[in-house]
Amino acid sequence: MSLVIKDLRVSIDEKPILKGLNLEVGLGEVHAIMGPNGSGKSTLAYALAGHPKYEVEDGEVWMDDVNLLELTPDERAKMGLFLAFQYPTAIPGISMANFLRTAVNAVKGEKNGDGKNKGIPITEFRKLMTEKMNLLKIDKEFARRYLNEGFSGGEKKRAEILQMALLEPKYAILDETDSGLDIDALKVVSEGVNALTGPNRSFIVITHYQRILNYVKPDFVHILYNGQIIESGGPELALRLEQEGYDNLIKEKEMEAA
Numbered sequence: 001m002s003l004v005i006k007d008l009r010v011s012i013d014e015k016p017i018l019k020g021l022n023l024e025v026g027l028g029e030v031h032a033i034m035g036p037n038g039s040g041k042s043t044l045a046y047a048l049a050g051h052p053k054y055e056v057e058d059g060e061v062w063m064d065d066v067n068l069l070e071l072t073p074d075e076r077a078k079m080g081l082f083l084a085f086q087y088p089t090a091i092p093g094i095s096m097a098n099f100l101r102t103a104v105n106a107v108k109g110e111k112n113g114d115g116k117n118k119g120i121p122i123t124e125f126r127k128l129m130t131e132k133m134n135l136l137k138i139d140k141e142f143a144r145r146y147l148n149e150g151f152s153g154g155e156k157k158r159a160e161i162l163q164m165a166l167l168e169p170k171y172a173i174l175d176e177t178d179s180g181l182d183i184d185a186l187k188v189v190s191e192g193v194n195a196l197t198g199p200n201r202s203f204i205v206i207t208h209y210q211r212i213l214n215y216v217k218p219d220f221v222h223i224l225y226n227g228q229i230i231e232s233g234g235p236e237l238a239l240r241l242e243q244e245g246y247d248n249l250i251k252e253k254e255m256e257a258a
């Protein structure tokens, strides 16, 4: 079981962004993707999720031997793909609990014969939500608030992690702006990820800084630069970048290529 990306080429408004990206994420593994601004990290996340603006020009993506690129975004989510957005939006008037129930129903609800979504019974949902909130140490009051309205950065992250916990994805992609996260929010994300890791779940953690990797221990670290993975390694790679920055590595790779 794995997510396999082969020679993925993606453009936005005809501008090539991903230029032949290869990556394999085995089920149960935690991968970190690092890279400078504009290298294509979010593009990778959106393209995998099936955002229409991100045009897949070439390449293949296999999720447990299913051709992901042939599926609608909705079908991808049902297959167990989850993307936590870098910039979550507020939905005034929708409580967290309502939003989450809708999301769970959309992804996990059983279908009736007539194609209408039956959804999970409210009592069952409440039980599931309580269980996940306990697991993530989230305050009960939180579920009553309106989605992302007036949420602090950390609370938005908490909401996202709770959503992820409820959807129980197999492959979860977290696109983080660590720069916008204070140490508490960073811990929320990390503890959430750590609580949810297991043999049947993989994480792709997109990050600028090695900071988050002090809390989430990745099995692999990849460097995305100019639309390609230019280097892969273990956690020590992130430490090296923290000390040296990207420049040395990029120069090294350019020399190798020349």
Ligand SMILES: Nc1ncnc2c1ncn2[C@@H]1O[C@H](COP(=O)(O)OP(=O)(O)OP(=O)(O)O)[C@@H](O)[C@H]1O
Binding pocket: 012, 013, 017, 035, 036, 037, 038, 039, 040, 041, 042, 043, 044, 053, 208
């Ligand atoms: N909607 C868009 N229209 C035009 N260009 C875009 C659009 N979205 C992204 N790009 C361009 O694609 C490139 C890659 O962007 P992307 O958001 O994937 O980078 P990133 O690695 O996530 O950067 P950051 O670290 O700043 O989040 C950038 O040059 C960006 O300007």
Ligand SMILES: [Mg+2]
Binding pocket: 041, 042, 043, 086, 175
């Ligand atoms: Mg980004």
